[in-house]
Amino acid sequence: MKAGRRHLLGVAAAAPFLRHAPARAEERPYRILMLLFRGWEEACDGFRDYFAARRVPVELMPRDVAQDLSRVPRLLEEAYDLRPDLVYLWGTSLTMAVVGPWDAPDPRRYLTGIPAVFNIVTDPVGNRIVRSRESPGRPVTGTEYIAPVEVQMRAMAAYRGYRRLATIFNPREQNSILVVRQMRELAAAQRVELAELPVALGPNKRPDPDSIADRVGAAKRSGADWLYIPPDTFLNDHRHVLTRMALNAELPSFAATERFVTFAEGLAGLVSRYYSVGAFTAFKAEQILTGQRRAEDIPVESLTRFSFLVRMATARRLRVYPPVGLLRVAEPV
Secondary structure, three states, X not given: OOHHHHHHHHHHOOXXXXXXXXXXXXXXXXXXXXXXXXXXXXXHHHHHHHHHHHOOOEEEEEEEOOOOHHHHHHHHHHHHHHOOOEEEEXXXXXXXXXXXXXXXXXXXXXXXXXXXXXXXXXXXXXXXXOOOOOOOOOOEEEEEOXXXXXXXXXXXXXXXXXXXXXXXXXXXOHHHHHHHHHHHHHHHHHOOEEEEEEOOEOOOOOEOHHHHHHHHHHHHHOOOOEEEEOOOHHHHHOHHHHHHHHHHOOOOEEEOOOHHHHOOOOOEEEEOOHHHHHHHHHHHHHHHHOOOOOHHHOOOEOOOOOEEEEOHHHHHHHOOXXXXXXXXXXXXX
């Protein structure tokens, strides 16, 4: 998708709120400390572009932990020194490390006293980031970004029916664990076999990229009709290897997030566009910055529309084409 179209779609995610930004008495821009987990990505573009489209003056101060959560204490010190108007958080692991559990605030370990918004987070209630989606219970709110697992499984079935599923995941990533747990329950209710295939951990307890090939082979041997790829930073880092191996094994892959399809060789996915998630998060941020609403009063929401992505080159290689009816709503990439 071209950058201009991405911009329009992302900003449209916050419609009909792009009318007039509230007037400000001060000239100073709002200062937003952006804490990033793996660098600047499409959600950050959407977040930035929303404010530009609204002509809301902001000073964005990005800081990247480069997937190293040991850097969080230093960034918390910087946040208290800077006292920004808002803190932006990218991703589940970083959000949990920065704000901690909603019911155990500890200013010695976690951010307190500064409102925060998060995005690219899976299950903020299950991860104890907020008390509930409707009532966060703290000055922290944000945007969820994956479609409900049940909806994803229905989308898989709409493309290609299944009796057996397989999923590869990082057993050290909470996002993946929660999603796989939901899949297990849904598969049991549907009387569908599910092969759960965690990647191996090395001596340092980190996931081993070399084990991906073995897990893809195990998924193929299980007779899976689909390989499901959950939201997972480790797998995203190795998405080209994972999706290419699945393709070579003639195993259709379905992803919860767009990068496995848009920027790799996954077959399909029901996803929230990162850019649109960032723009919608900026809408929530604007309400906090301009004093329209308190962060603790803003519900956590997902986008109301998801994109059904299909990589047609992969479909041709596998000779697994989407049904004609699905083509009416799918987005070919």
